[in-house]
Amino acid sequence: MDTEAWGMLLRVHAALTPVLDQELQAAHGIPLTWYDVLLELNAAPARRLTMSELGAAAVVSRSRVSRVVDELVRAGLVERVANPEDKRSAFAKLTPAGRTKLRAAAPTYLAGIERHFTGRMTRAEAQTVAAALGKVLRAHEASTVIPLGRTR
Incomplete structure (x- = not known):
């Protein structure tokens, strides 16, 4: 079994995320x-x-997402809104300040992806990587069982 692709994916993620x-x-x-x-x-x-x-x-782990939302709420970038259909849950909702912050940070994020990732490969290579990873993700999503009454 060839695990080189998996290993490289993990190493690239670990190197570039920080x-x-x-x-x-x-x-x-x-x-x-x-x-x-x-x-x-x-x-x-x-x-x-x-x-x-x-x-x-989100790419953040499911166990950590609530903590990240709490941090974003304290920063005024997200608000918690009651879910009228399910009183036990709430929505995380982007605030205008959150949208402004996202728009301001987007050029830095996109430039970083270009500089450290896609800029290191040809357009054809980047398309091949995206297609291959998309295929794996779609297969995973198709095989994931969703409890009745829940949506993805």
């Missing part, structure tokens, strides 16, 4: 985990997600 984190913190005062959560909320309908949805969408 670099991107450091660049975002230096330029905008936010860690990569905050940026990721803000990005997912910005892309969501009504710019809000339940903690479960956010945990499934």
Whole structure:
């Protein structure tokens, strides 16, 4: 069994994540985990997600997402909003300040990805990597069982 691709994926992630984190913190005062959560909320309908949805969408671990949201709430970048359909849960909702912070940090994030990742390969190589990883992710998502009444 060939595990070279898996090993390289892990090593690249471990090498580049701290670099991107450091660049975002230096330029905008936010860690990569905050940026990721803000990005997912910005892309969501009504710019809000339940903690479960956010945990499934964000790169941050599911166990850590609530703590990151608490930090973002204290910073005024996210607010917790009651879920009228399920009183036991709440939405994390992007605030206008959160959207402003995300927009300000986006050029730094995108430039970092280009400088440290996609800029190190040809366009064809980047497309091949994206296609291959997308195939793996879609297969995983298709095989994941979702409890009745829940959505992805």
